Amino acid sequence: MDFTHTEERQLFKDSVARVIADTYTLDARNKAAETDLGFSAEKWAQFAKLGAIGALFSEEDGGFGGAPFDVTVLFEELGRGLVNEPFLATAILGGGLIAELGNAEQKAVIEEIIAGTKQLAFAHGEPKSRYDASHVETTAKKSGDGWVLNGAKAVVLNGSAADTLIVSARSSGAAWDEDGLSLFLVPADAAGVARHSYPSIDGLHAAEVRLDNVAVGADALLGAEGKAWPAIEKVIARANLALASEAIGAMEVARDMTIEYLKTRKQFGVVIGKFQALQHRMATVLLEIEQARSSVINAAGRFDGSRVEREMAVSSAKTLAGKIGRLVAEEAIQMHGGIAMTWEYAVGHFAKRLVMIDHMFGDVDYHVARYVALSKEAA
Amino acid sequence: MDLNFSPEDLAFQAEVRAFLKAELSPALADKVRHNKTLTKEDMVGWHATLNKRGWLAQDWPKQYGGADWTPVQQQIFDDEASAAGAPRIIPFGLKMLAPVLMKFGSEAQKAHYLPRILDGTDWWCQGYSEPGAGSDLASLKTRAVRDGDHYVINGQKTWTTLGQYADMIFCLVRTGTEGKPQEGISFILVDMKSPGITVRPIILLEGTHEVNEVFFDNVRVPAENLVGEENKGWTYAKYLLTHERTNIAGVGASKAALAEVKRIAKAETVRGVPLADDPYFAARVAQVEMELDALSTTNLRVLSSPDAAASAGSISSMLKIKGTEIRQSINDLARRAIGPYAMPFVSEALEEGYNGEPVGPEYALGVAPDYFNNRKITIFGGSNEIQRGIISKMVMGL
Ligand SMILES: Cc1cc2nc3c(=O)[nH]c(=O)nc-3n(C[C@H](O)[C@H](O)[C@H](O)COP(=O)(O)OP(=O)(O)OC[C@H]3O[C@@H](n4cnc5c(N)ncnc54)[C@H](O)[C@@H]3O)c2cc1C
Numbered sequence: 001m002d003f004t005h006t007e008e009r010q011l012f013k014d015s016v017a018r019v020i021a022d023t024y025t026l027d028a029r030n031k032a033a034e035t036d037l038g039f040s041a042e043k044w045a046q047f048a049k050l051g052a053i054g055a056l057f058s059e060e061d062g063g064f065g066g067a068p069f070d071v072t073v074l075f076e077e078l079g080r081g082l083v084n085e086p087f088l089a090t091a092i093l094g095g096g097l098i099a100e101l102g103n104a105e106q107k108a109v110i111e112e113i114i115a116g117t118k119q120l121a122f123a124h125g126e127p128k129s130r131y132d133a134s135h136v137e138t139t140a141k142k143s144g145d146g147w148v149l150n151g152a153k154a155v156v157l158n159g160s161a162a163d164t165l166i167v168s169a170r171s172s173g174a175a176w177d178e179d180g181l182s183l184f185l186v187p188a189d190a191a192g193v194a195r196h197s198y199p200s201i202d203g204l205h206a207a208e209v210r211l212d213n214v215a216v217g218a219d220a221l222l223g224a225e226g227k228a229w230p231a232i233e234k235v236i237a238r239a240n241l242a243l244a245s246e247a248i249g250a251m252e253v254a255r256d257m258t259i260e261y262l263k264t265r266k267q268f269g270v271v272i273g274k275f276q277a278l279q280h281r282m283a284t285v286l287l288e289i290e291q292a293r294s295s296v297i298n299a300a301g302r303f304d305g306s307r308v309e310r311e312m313a314v315s316s317a318k319t320l321a322g323k324i325g326r327l328v329a330e331e332a333i334q335m336h337g338g339i340a341m342t343w344e345y346a347v348g349h350f351a352k353r354l355v356m357i358d359h360m361f362g363d364v365d366y367h368v369a370r371y372v373a374l375s376k377e378a379a
Numbered sequence: 380m381d382l383n384f385s386p387e388d389l390a391f392q393a394e395v396r397a398f399l400k401a402e403l404s405p406a407l408a409d410k411v412r413h414n415k416t417l418t419k420e421d422m423v424g425w426h427a428t429l430n431k432r433g434w435l436a437q438d439w440p441k442q443y444g445g446a447d448w449t450p451v452q453q454q455i456f457d458d459e460a461s462a463a464g465a466p467r468i469i470p471f472g473l474k475m476l477a478p479v480l481m482k483f484g485s486e487a488q489k490a491h492y493l494p495r496i497l498d499g500t501d502w503w504c505q506g507y508s509e510p511g512a513g514s515d516l517a518s519l520k521t522r523a524v525r526d527g528d529h530y531v532i533n534g535q536k537t538w539t540t541l542g543q544y545a546d547m548i549f550c551l552v553r554t555g556t557e558g559k560p561q562e563g564i565s566f567i568l569v570d571m572k573s574p575g576i577t578v579r580p581i582i583l584l585e586g587t588h589e590v591n592e593v594f595f596d597n598v599r600v601p602a603e604n605l606v607g608e609e610n611k612g613w614t615y616a617k618y619l620l621t622h623e624r625t626n627i628a629g630v631g632a633s634k635a636a637l638a639e640v641k642r643i644a645k646a647e648t649v650r651g652v653p654l655a656d657d658p659y660f661a662a663r664v665a666q667v668e669m670e671l672d673a674l675s676t677t678n679l680r681v682l683s684s685p686d687a688a689a690s691a692g693s694i695s696s697m698l699k700i701k702g703t704e705i706r707q708s709i710n711d712l713a714r715r716a717i718g719p720y721a722m723p724f725v726s727e728a729l730e731e732g733y734n735g736e737p738v739g740p741e742y743a744l745g746v747a748p749d750y751f752n753n754r755k756i757t758i759f760g761g762s763n764e765i766q767r768g769i770i771s772k773m774v775m776g777l
């Protein structure tokens with residue numbers, strides 16, 4: 001066993017951390033969140049130059065990493081900076097699906113993703129699907145050589161900035177069958193695509209997307225018709241690994257800000273950190289974060305194992321991230337008192353992101369139930 | 380022991396229901412239920428409606444125009460009004476200042492201010508907290524210096540809820556520096572339009588303007604606005620903080636919020652099955668419901684106990700802790716219930732007259748903002764840590 005990163009990965013982690021610490025401000029991030037794009041184009045270009053996007057792709061696909069621990073290392077730093085540039089939507093989800101299923105021609109776009117010149121979104125969740133990843137009612141009907149898509153997609157991350165949407169649609173099977181799902185590359189400005197975009201409460205951007213008789217060619221199909229499920233499941237697992245890692249970065253910042261506040265805020269003539277009522281709870285926060293970190297290490301370490309092994313470890317990491325993320329968010333606010341309730345003070349923004357991570361790709365209850373089901377498969 | 384309402388209470392309940400049916404507009408109820416932004420007119424209007432019926436000042440004695448309800452009647456009204464989606468009563472004038480004036484105010488103050496609280500002439504806000512004086516309220520620094528027949532006030536208050544609407548503010552100010560910090564505090568009433576007062580908004584983490592900073596720069600206040608005696612303000616302030624007990628547990632509001640969670644859980648489906656039937660979610664709801672049911676009884680039990688008055692402080696601490704923690708767990712259920720639609724933040728859609736494109740179900744819009752906003756309830760009015768400290772000292776003698 002060895003719990004240290006390779007030297008190369010550590011150097012990468014440090015360089016990302018440095019750039020974020022030196023140049024990334026919460027204020028600018030929150031302002032960018034209110035624009036139509038939802039993030040800073042300039043920062044995205046800067047991250048591309050740093051190689052941060054490329055770190056999420058394998059060498060074979062033109063990147064310089066792509067291993068599970070590359071994902072965790074990068075996203076932890078993104079969480080620390082509360083970065084809202086679309087690493088998840090464009091690189092992990094969009095890029096991940098193309099890397100999994102794309103043919104040579106389709107994969108050509110990965111170069112642009114890595115260069116920061118192409119934006120993607122995974123238009124998958126639907127108004128009635130909640131967290132159920134195989135629940136897709138959007139339809140794909142064969143029409144001549146190509147396809148016609150109809151349906152509605154909900155809370156599509158980066159939906160407004162995306163040049164291309166990767167749309168999941170069903171050509172056969174019942175609403176939540178795993179079989180019968182296909183993926184299509186749809187230009188965001190294609191006829192029949194309507195996007196209504198909005199900010200999210202934690203400073204990201206998403207869109208409701210309607211597909212009204214959207215006609216695409218045969219070359220839009222990503223992978224084999226009706227056989228997209230294994231890739232969807234795996235890419236969502238990678239997204240959850242990324243989110244759990246991001247949560248750790250955010251939790252550690254919220255923790256450190258709170259500890260610092262306990263050491264400086266005075267009431268009753270002493271710093272409030274002298275009150276044992278707070279000390280013990282802060283100690284709990286501290287040790288729970290270590291648990292969350294270990295579960296992420298488990299998930300990254302087991303990611304390339306069997307499907308069941310991977311999915312159980314990921315559900316476990318996402319459950320702990322959800323549970324402990326909420327604990328850290330609520331305790332950080334409570335132990336700060338009124339100041340944490342303000343927009344101006346940073347800790348509230350970390351708290352919002354931490355709680356919302358539980359609302360992406362499955363909350364605690366969803367992943368616990370999934371873990372139970374997977375354990376039965378494993379037995 | 381008898382857990383049933385008396386025939387009189389049942390008749391009262393019917394009367395309350397009929398009143399709400401006739402007087403509460405569905406549009407206003409919809410706003411309240413979905414955590415939409417209430418305008419000042421909404422709040423003032425509801426006070427006026429209640430006042431017309433004589434039901435605004437529910438625990439005031441009859442002599443001041445109050446309804447003088449029993450704790451059971453207040454609970455009945457609270458349950459019914461909350462269930463119907465009535466706005467909450469703004470407490471600053473009615474439930475905080477008024478009891479202090481009745482007990483410690485001059486006849487002139489009572490005659491002038493109490494009717495104006497009832498008829499809505501004065502909107503009051505509470506000027507206790509300062510940047511350096513939160514839990515340790517007695518360390519407050521805002522100074523009031525006597526100058527002829529005026530006091531001159533300098534300093535700063537903060538977290539002043541709805542101060543942007545207020546006509547008047549009741550303040551704790553420092554008038555003495557001798558002895559313990561508690562001994563040099565006075566309770567004074569200040570017109571918000573006085574020269575030298577500046578109100579600055581504080582935006583909360585979910586983007587709303589609910590609290591303010593209030594700055595005092597040589598603000599001259601007539602000496603007759605002092606309540607009671609100089610340097611005795613701490614006694615009055617503590618009386619105020621412990622007096623408001625009947626509604627502190629927020630049982631009615633929590634019942635209404637839990638009912639809303641159940642409505643959402645019926646509408647949300649997982650593979651066609653209502654979320655309400657999901658065993659994980661149902662177990663969470665059940666546990667909160669059990670707690671709330673018990674709190675409802677705890678509330679009435681302690682409020683109707685003969686020695687309630689003697690242990691006022693520890694009772695309000697107890698009700699505040701349980702009431703706020705249960706309320707927050709209902710906010711947590713609600714955010715779980717709406718799933719991915721917790722993320723969209725279309726704040727305009729919470730304002731009156733919004734007719735833009737809807738995002739997700741209407742019931743989801745205000746859920747996450749309310750979850751974050753309600754983190755405040757375990758912080759303000761004496762944080763739950765402070766309340767547990769009070770129980771440790773006052774009940775257990777530790
Ligand atoms: C099954 C068992 C096996 C044990 N085996 C061993 C052994 O092998 N060797 C050995 O040396 N000892 C052993 N102990 C003793 C054990 O270490 C002591 O019980 C322990 O140190 C607590 O001391 P105490 O029981 O006197 O409780 P106290 O110290 O009197 O504590 C009483 C309570 O007060 C709390 N408390 C005390 N101080 C503080 C503080 N500063 N802040 C907050 N709370 C506080 C404690 O947590 C506890 O809840 C054993 C005890 C048990 C129960």
Ligand SMILES: Cc1cc2nc3c(=O)[nH]c(=O)nc-3n(C[C@H](O)[C@H](O)[C@H](O)COP(=O)(O)OP(=O)(O)OC[C@H]3O[C@@H](n4cnc5c(N)ncnc54)[C@H](O)[C@@H]3O)c2cc1C
Pocket residue numbers: 265267268272275277278334335336337338339341504505506507508510512513514515537538539540541590755758759760761762763764765768
């Ligand atoms: C939304 C909102 C509305 C408000 N409205 C008003 C208003 O209208 N008027 C008004 O006057 N005030 C208002 N307040 C202020 C509120 O009463 C204070 O925020 C509260 O008293 C806590 O003070 P603080 O925020 O300075 O936190 P601090 O007192 O600095 O507390 C920070 C943390 O330390 C803990 N702590 C402090 N002392 C102890 C101790 N002895 N033991 C253990 N833990 C301790 C606290 O519980 C908290 O967790 C409002 C606050 C908020 C957030």
